[in-house]
């Protein structure tokens with residue numbers, strides 16, 4: 001899906017998305033617990049959530065004691081995130097991960113993007129991976145679908161018109177081979193299953 005179409009869609013569905021905020025928070029609390037023995041994200045100080053949407057994951061990471069920045073190009077998603085009293089100490093910035101983010105190299109310990117990658121086309125994904133790698137010191141985490149499809153996800157993703165069907169077949173090799181802006185995106189990619197239909201793709205940024 002093109003950038004403009006994607007922003008229009010998320011501006012339109014932001015109020016509906018917002019209804020699932022508490023449900024999403026519970027799911028993200030569970031995810032962080034599931035992966036804790038292999039990747040304790042809360043052992044790091046600073047994190048940026050790229051494509052933070054309505055801020056559910058940001059909120060969970062804040063509760064874990066992290067210093068959290070959330071970026072998203074869609075103002076109506078951000079407005080919901082910022083309207084939550086518990087998110088007062090989170091810095092939310094309207095920005096697009098494909099345009100070059102307003103942060104210096106290696107500004108954050110960890111960068112995470114949750115359910116953003118599958119909505120981008122391959123070339124955009126690579127640009128986002130490269131940009132996340134640039135601003136991160138330790139790990140880039142891509143939280144997204146694995147290749148186990150459900151009927152509901154299949155229908156929703158078909159309607160959304162993103163790159164879901166291609167993404168789930170190629171996610172890991174695409175990250176391993178990712179080359180953008182004349183250099184590799186990651187030096188290492190590890191995959192942890194975090195639920196029936198989701199993985200954490202844990203990537204080491206290029207030094």
Ligand SMILES: C[S@@+](CC[C@H](N)C(=O)[O-])C[C@H]1O[C@@H](n2cnc3c(N)ncnc32)[C@H](O)[C@@H]1O
Nearest residue numbers: 010051052053072074077096097098114115116
């Ligand atoms: C499916 S939602 C996921 C939101 C949130 N991460 C969550 O888990 O609820 C995808 C989000 O990615 C954002 N997004 C899409 N393209 C983006 C880009 N190029 N840079 C940053 N965010 C983007 C959308 O605006 C939307 O908020």
